[in-house]
Amino acid sequence: MSGAPARRAQVLVIGSGAGGATAALTLAERGHDVLVLEEGPRIPDSRYGGDAVDAMDTWYRDRGMTPILGRVPIGFVEGRCVGGSTEINSGFWHRTPRETLLRWRTRFGLDVTPEELEPCFAWAEALLHVSLHAGPRPASTELFARGIERMGWSAQEVPRAARGCQGSNACAQGCPTGAKQGVTRRLLPAAVAAGARVVADCRAKLLTRRGPRVTGVFAELGLGDGRRELVHFEADHVVVAGGPLQTPFLLRRSGFRYNVGATLGLHPMLKVVARFPAPVDAEAGVLPLLGVREFWPDVSLGGAFTTRGHLAMQLSDAWPAARGLLAERRHLASYYVAVRGSGAGAVRPAAFGEAPRVTYDLSTDDLRHLSQGLGRLASALLAAGATEVWPTVQRLGPIRAEADAVRWLDELLDRRRLSLTTVHAFSSCPMGELHERTATDSRGRLRGTENVTLLDASVLPDSPGVNPQGSVMGLARHNALRLADELAR
Ligand SMILES: Cc1cc2nc3c(=O)[nH]c(=O)nc-3n(C[C@H](O)[C@H](O)[C@H](O)COP(=O)(O)OP(=O)(O)OC[C@H]3O[C@@H](n4cnc5c(N)ncnc54)[C@H](O)[C@@H]3O)c2cc1C
Structure with missing residues (x-):
């Protein structure tokens, strides 16, 4: 969708990947007015499974190699398109191991039990068709x-x-048969069917605020003819789900610094x-x-x-x-x-x-x-x-x-x-009740704000030790349900 999208919503969701799509669907199906802003393009089905170099140009951030600096430089790969990294990942699925969740409770005061997350994992697994490989193994x-x-x-x-x-x-260039479930297969269409709107080619640049409340976001919107326009979107609540690097980048630029971006983890x-x-x-x-x-x-x-x-x-x-x-x-x-x-x-x-x-x-x-x-x-x-x-x-x-x-x-x-x-980064805005170690509380609510919730890989308190998409979606579902209830009150 481009042109002139509505500039107000009850909930703005920034990013349409694993966390953002989960949030959008959960909130929209509970009757909330949701507007998703996605920096990357919407990829037509006909380009799934196409040329690898073309895919890197179009679907990936930094053409597939974001530099992480250090004594040993590390190349980070992530998606930048409607559906985010889920469109180009391998689809391996792990629930957060019980031991990891218990550690997060102890070290970060994360107030979520394995039992509470169980239905959230099951929900995502059903939507994504998580299963073992059928047929002969290569x-x-x-x-x-x-x-x-x-x-x-x-x-x-x-x-x-x-x-x-x-x-x-x-x-890595989008599943040509549609078997691999990026979130554009079922989650985002279901969110749209429930009333959510998705604006592609729209990069959130700065959150605007009045005291502890964020009032909206300035975003750069592609007009479809090569021109770009700076637009202010207003919202009652903002969900930030730009992924492990872009979420802290946007927050710090917008003046939110407490434990934001100080603890990036990766595999x-x-x-x-x-x-x-x-x-x-x-x-x-x-x-x-x-x-x-x-x-x-x-x-x-x-x-x-x-x-x-x-x-x-x-x-x-x-x-x-x-x-x-x-x-x-x-x-x-x-x-x-x-x-x-x-x-x-x-x-x-x-x-x-x-x-x-x-x-x-x-x-x-x-x-x-x-x-x-x-x-x-x-x-x-x-x-x-x-x-x-x-x-x-x-x-x-x-x-x-x-x-x-x-x-x-x-x-x-x-x-x-x-x-x-x-391809796994996380923990740049860790969540939990232990104030001194976390950027958000256990619901993902950004400290110092009343109406900003983080629902993506940035909030995993530290390394999950397994492929992270399951943890991202399980926690995002859990906290989006809590947010939906809160907004309905
Ligand atoms: C090649 C590859 C293979 C992987 N394999 C697996 C695997 O097999 N299993 C697994 O569990 N995990 C895997 N992962 C990791 C997994 O995909 C990510 O951990 C997960 O998608 C992170 O979810 P997220 O919502 O935090 O970010 P993403 O899914 O990356 O979504 C973030 C979205 O936000 C958008 N965005 C960012 N900033 C802005 C902004 N300012 N304004 C608007 N939009 C913005 C981005 O463009 C992006 O679309 C893989 C990743 C890659 C790249």
């Missing part, structure tokens, strides 16, 4: 399973929001490319579906996207030695090590420009867990029959023997040589 999964078994570990298939997945391996990830003697055709199927929880919560091992572009990026650390491998693409599959993340991160407005300055200092624990995770992942893949494992570590070269892999259980990788990425 070779990249079976080989991973063999390696895990030979190591004597346990592993589970991770459920996905992708019932009827046909293995087109296009999650640093290191990828490996395994070469197997027989073709595995990983590019022709769904990514490896197993998750190893044996070393949880510090280290998780799993499967990563394998496409020509991803392989080129992952092998670039070993260039030119790895050049020949691209000719053997049918033999290659990608996997990852993700660590819980105990380093210190922050999001601050930069001196100039429209992007925040994001920092994360990789902790020694992170480095140890990444090293051990690499040792274990490489061991398992070699045990599965891989002939070579190429990590995204400059000048490390391929690991060809289990004896070379297990070295990393005891030694630390050279942090200057790591090429790390992450």
